[in-house]
Amino acid sequence: MSSTDPVVLNWVRSALEGDQEAFAELVYTYQDSVYNLCYRMLSERTEAEDAAQETFLKAFLNLQRYDPSRSFKTWLLSIASNHCIDRLRRRRMVWLSIDEPTPQLTLASDEPEPEETIIGNQRSEAVQELINSLSPEYRAAVVLRYWYEYSYTEIADILDTTESAIKSRLFRARQMLADRLNEQSAPGSMTALLENA
Amino acid sequence: MANARKKRLMQEALDESLEIAARQELFQQLDRDPAEAAEYQRLLMVDRMLRTAPFERAPKTLAMNIMARLAETLKQPQLSHLSGLALALALSLVTIVLVPLLAGAAWLFLNAIGSAAALSALMHTIGKLLALVMAGIDTLVEGAQVLLETYPQTPALMIAILPVMVFWLVRSMGNRPSDSSEAS
Numbered sequence: 001m002s003s004t005d006p007v008v009l010n011w012v013r014s015a016l017e018g019d020q021e022a023f024a025e026l027v028y029t030y031q032d033s034v035y036n037l038c039y040r041m042l043s044e045r046t047e048a049e050d051a052a053q054e055t056f057l058k059a060f061l062n063l064q065r066y067d068p069s070r071s072f073k074t075w076l077l078s079i080a081s082n083h084c085i086d087r088l089r090r091r092r093m094v095w096l097s098i099d100e101p102t103p104q105l106t107l108a109s110d111e112p113e114p115e116e117t118i119i120g121n122q123r124s125e126a127v128q129e130l131i132n133s134l135s136p137e138y139r140a141a142v143v144l145r146y147w148y149e150y151s152y153t154e155i156a157d158i159l160d161t162t163e164s165a166i167k168s169r170l171f172r173a174r175q176m177l178a179d180r181l182n183e184q185s186a187p188g189s190m191t192a193l194l195e196n197a
Numbered sequence: 198m199a200n201a202r203k204k205r206l207m208q209e210a211l212d213e214s215l216e217i218a219a220r221q222e223l224f225q226q227l228d229r230d231p232a233e234a235a236e237y238q239r240l241l242m243v244d245r246m247l248r249t250a251p252f253e254r255a256p257k258t259l260a261m262n263i264m265a266r267l268a269e270t271l272k273q274p275q276l277s278h279l280s281g282l283a284l285a286l287a288l289s290l291v292t293i294v295l296v297p298l299l300a301g302a303a304w305l306f307l308n309a310i311g312s313a314a315a316l317s318a319l320m321h322t323i324g325k326l327l328a329l330v331m332a333g334i335d336t337l338v339e340g341a342q343v344l345l346e347t348y349p350q351t352p353a354l355m356i357a358i359l360p361v362m363v364f365w366l367v368r369s370m371g372n373r374p375s376d377s378s379e380a381s
């Protein structure tokens with residue numbers, strides 16, 4: 001597992017002493033990574049933002065538990081993924097039907113979007129729609145593997161399970177996604193969009 | 198090819214960690230079995246799709262919101278920390294008051310245990326004493342509650358005074374032996 005940059009370790013040390021500016025540096029450095037994980041897990045931008053905020057708050061309040069021999073980013077993503085899994089489990093209990101499509105809340109803008117951005121957003125949402133069909137544990141394994149390129153050992157460490165469990169989850173997840181993709185392979189559908197990208 | 202082995206080879210092929218010999222073995226097997234080849238193609242497509250999926254960037258206001266929320270969160274524990282200290286202080290004071298009383302009562306009880314009349318009188322006295330102490334504590338707690346509501350800064354004030362009191366006690370205890378040595 002990769003070790004943490006000495007600059008980051010200095011920020012962590014200062015933040016432990018109550019220096020909020022040092023913690024702000026950590027937030028600026030890792031906000032994209034944490035937000036992307038939360039978005040890919042929760043598939044809803046407002047909720048992802050809230051989850052990212054809570055992840056950083058938890059990190060600050062538990063900073064003394066961080067082991068400097070481990071990667072700070074991995075530790076942070078471990079908090080984020082476990083938080084998102086908890087949220088998804090709670091959400092599942094609240095929802096009347098999990099088959100209903102998730103509402104996509106995006107901020108409306110008057111400015112016309114460039115074509116590339118539109119295609120990028122469509123691709124992002126098409127991938128997201130597929131990932132939504134996975135259970136929280138499978139989803140976390142897929143996101144950590146594909147967006148963060150973590151090894152099976154690292155993912156197992158983050159999700160507090162075994163390497164063989166992660167291998168199995170990833171294989172099953174890929175199969176489920178392939179089945180889902182197959183179901184939606186009508187002309188002009190998501191598959192076409194993903195294939196053309 | 199056994200199912201577990203096929204699964205492992207496909208997985209490793211997708212992860213690009215398959216050795217050349219094993220890779221050839223997998224592809225030969227896929228050439229022989231079109232159903233497995235189709236499955237592998239579908240897995241490969243999912244893999245390619247996920248590998249090229251875009252990374253979502255955080256909203257511009259996220260960092261600012263986190264820091265604002267952190268500042269807000271840090272205010273609350275300070276207040277509860279103060280209340281916790283005030284409670285601990287109050288409990289210590291009650292214990293300090295109760296310990297000599299209980300010790301005295303125990304001593305009286307042990308002395309009077311031989312006489313029934315004295316024991317009865319003692320029990321009566323202890324009952325009265327306890328009622329008195331309870332009433333005192335009740336009044337003390339009520340007073341503390343009123344004081345806390347009127348002046349929320351009281352716990353902080355008490356905490357500020359406590360070290361001074363402790364220092365004064367330690368100093369007065371430290372002076373005692375030197376006084377006696379001077380007398381001798």
